[in-house]
Amino acid sequence: MDGLLPELEVIRKDFPILERQLAGGFPLVYLDSANTSQKPQVVIDTMVDHLEHHNANISRAMHQLGSESTEAFEAARDRVAAFIKAPDRDEVIFTKNATEALNLVANSLSWATGDLAVAAGDEIVITEMEHHSNIVPWQLLTERKGASLRWFGLTDDGRLDLSNIDELINERTKVVSLTWVSNMLGTINPVARIAARAHEVGAIVVVDASQAAPQLPVDLQSMEGASRPDVLVFTGHKVVGPTGIGVLWGRREVLDALPPFHGGGEMIETVTMQRSTYAQIPHKFEAGTPPIIEAIGLGAAVDYLDHVGLDAIHAHEQALTGYALEGLTSVPGLRVLGPLDAASRGGAISFELEGVHPHDIAQVLDSRGIAVRAGHHCAKPAHARFGVQASTRMSSYLYTTPTEIDALVDGLNYTRSYFKVG
Amino acid sequence: MDGLLPELEVIRKDFPILERQLAGGFPLVYLDSANTSQKPQVVIDTMVDHLEHHNANISRAMHQLGSESTEAFEAARDRVAAFIKAPDRDEVIFTKNATEALNLVANSLSWATGDLAVAAGDEIVITEMEHHSNIVPWQLLTERKGASLRWFGLTDDGRLDLSNIDELINERTKVVSLTWVSNMLGTINPVARIAARAHEVGAIVVVDASQAAPQLPVDLQSMEGASRPDVLVFTGHKVVGPTGIGVLWGRREVLDALPPFHGGGEMIETVTMQRSTYAQIPHKFEAGTPPIIEAIGLGAAVDYLDHVGLDAIHAHEQALTGYALEGLTSVPGLRVLGPLDAASRGGAISFELEGVHPHDIAQVLDSRGIAVRAGHHCAKPAHARFGVQASTRMSSYLYTTPTEIDALVDGLNYTRSYFKVG
Amino acid sequence: MDAALDSLYQEIILDHYKHPHHAGLRGDPSAAGTAEVHHVNPTCGDEVTLRVHLADGVVSDVSYDAVGCSISQASTSVMTDLLIGKSVEEAMGIHQTFLELMQGKGKIEPDEDVLEDGIAFAGVAKFPARVKCALLSWMAWKDATSQTLSKENS
Amino acid sequence: MDAALDSLYQEIILDHYKHPHHAGLRGDPSAAGTAEVHHVNPTCGDEVTLRVHLADGVVSDVSYDAVGCSISQASTSVMTDLLIGKSVEEAMGIHQTFLELMQGKGKIEPDEDVLEDGIAFAGVAKFPARVKCALLSWMAWKDATSQTLSKENS
């Protein structure tokens, strides 16, 4: 098959969990990477080495362990900045996950003054295919400030309906926040085009790259001014990094203009009982002891991905997605939700199978060692749009093989016979 | 010496970093545990085992790895609940660190309605010995809502000045937030007495147990109603757990009445584009993929501490603190900030040494392998209260030996001679 | 492998799934002795709208509109068989017995005299992710019943 | 061990620490060609209030009130020796040279002709945690100077 990673077997050896045997002696077929990715040995080892030999709090500690920790933590910031080609490494803020990053922006905006202030009559635009983490923070913000939440609808094949873009994004729009790649439909959205329009009306653009960062090369520097987002977020555990760490990249001017989010240690310049002044970015938004080990693990993770090469990973995902779409659509009664051509989509494929509920599909697959996700995938509105309450989702990653896709397709056919449908 | 942990040498073997050799061949003398604690092998191994064999996202995944992960994560919640004897395990919320836990409360309060709403004329009471993480969130809240921030002052020997407690905590008081043990002065505060007074006037009581949880047995169940705080927070990395995880325990009625903090995946009941409803606690406050590995590591950490026994750890800390106070006060020109009797204080001791700046002290000590903290320890107001801008702090923990205290005292005498003072 | 699956998907469950009993909403939700609730499994999205009618201390009807997997659908169907016509007290007892079975991690021997077709769910207790599916409508029933009772008492 | 310490705490540094040059605030902060700034090292609390007077393109005075460790105090003292009396352009050059030395991780050979006593700080560059101490007042000087210049130009 064209496009697969040439060293796939070597790569698989990097991921210890892929050796796992499940109940009944089945080998693990992990097709739930859009939910969370597995971790290569080098990420685990880097974290362990730090815990066993260098552990200390950062910034505040002047001793040798403290210096080593601080250096490792800040080097991780450099690596993450390089991973997304951030214009300035100080614009990279470590958060807990993508959800916190999005809430940081929405919550801080509710206290912003000046140009960024959100008030009654203002509008915030999202899309109907967002993850709940990119919906609820904006609902909270708009409800609290009396502003209006609006959204792009979806076409029947699961793309953004851009027909009303010029009306939807207008002079009242303060923020446009959208996902780069849908975690349910797989759709890759035209982020640059939407950003350009948003910038025409002076809105700021927030891009949820939680599903994009794992599989598309992200190059902020090479994006032209008007089409470059103002904020981009992603989450560590989906890019072969640990849980407990997320990334918020933001344009310095925007981050400087936002009020602080959490108050506390490390985000201050000076504190008296009466009042405090705040540190510069990135520290301004990193109150308290940050996820140190997690940032260091994430640094190793993005290094690992950069080493394999995001172009190669993207090609691998595209090849597998094409193969999977073919296999899946061969199963009678199966309907894929989202675009049907691999080129315009990411590696998560949600589908319905007539007569069998997603839970039951996932259960039968699990009994054969195949891990997929069943449910609403934190995208209830997108499910509602397609008239379904839940779906089954397979999602591949750089360690996925065509044989695993075959196992899935076999498993689905078996599911049909087990539930006596068709 | 009475009170030391009987198996101290065995315990030290549990902490791999204690084998570390530093520059010049010096063994590590780690006296910075109030900043962050070191990690026992069992915590590291538990995290590694999970990453290598069970890693998956939780709640949402129905496959075997997902069930294993969910079970391990929720078992960690049970362990943490047991560690603080929480009345109800669902009242235990996992956060990123103590700072996030405190901000969660202060930030959510700014959107609260009903009894919890904070408005102009209302007062919030803290103390002059708080960590910045328990000052700045309340400054943000009071500034934003037009309320007033008030605080307990300190006596010359570093205790809370309670002389005006009945005036300070009054009918206008909505929240009283204070640290159980000071991270700078070591003082153990009369939390029960203050809570009882706060509850008389209907205020809610937030206790920062970041320095208490590592060294005092915490037993929420046995605290009488009126003296039990409504919220108690601590941070994972100070209780031999990993970074990236903190704990907020809150009384169910208070947590139910607070509006949500972060919006996103897992904290919802249902989501439409128009509006969302929220899940019950603990999920209501755990938006997004939580720090899974970190919670599991924390579970192992508090198990480890419970196994050694908090009473025994407390006795160990008291013995060492007494010994350290003796040793330190033997150094000419050294002034301890905070109470001088070991019984009424925790194991962090900050001090001044006449004629040598804390940075320079820490530097000389570091050249001998001794790690202490120099600076304001995120407690600038408490430093200002004692007319100093910075101090040097030693802090012991369950793995600290009297020999290490001796090394510190020797190092301080050497520092004096190096800088030719006295 | 099929042994494991079959222990979950007992014939009885699949029968109730394909042919649910007492399905559809009946009666007037605002009538005396009646309460209607809507419960959701936040993780997977299973939903049930459930209406309970009590009369003279007896569960006179339980009707519902539900979307979800085989386990949640079958469980709802079995529940209506078990509870309709029972006294509220008896019904609460059955509820408790079913709850214990589900939370027993597959280690409790179910009592056929009390649970009838409900014993088929013994295998579900071994699948922690599915226990919530089996309990969704039972929890909704308890909620609706408490609401009716507290309305009566106020 | 003392070798390591001595490379940090050069005699010159300790001398400046004990007997700082040009200490104290002088002149009228609101006079033309003058700016005063207050800088803090957020991590450790070192503070400096620094006043810069420019006249005819020359750094006519730098005065200060500072609290901090030996490295930050000595660095401030050495800086005033180096910059007072220099043209703004020259002073900016010296600033740049000192900055490079500090960020060189101990690998840059300092130029005594430019940095004079400042070469004693070469050892500090090997202690990342102390580099900020050494740079505190230099950053304050640059800030104050830019403020004066932009005031003049506006």
Ligand SMILES: Cc1ncc(COP(=O)(O)O)c(C=O)c1O
């Ligand atoms: C008393 C006290 N409160 C709060 C904190 C903040 O903890 P964290 O930095 O883990 O959020 C600390 C430690 O830094 C502390 O000592």
Ligand SMILES: Cc1ncc(COP(=O)(O)O)c(C=O)c1O
């Ligand atoms: C598109 C998208 N946005 C946001 C998130 C939230 O990420 P996290 O749960 O790590 O905060 C996810 C993953 O769950 C996602 O797929």
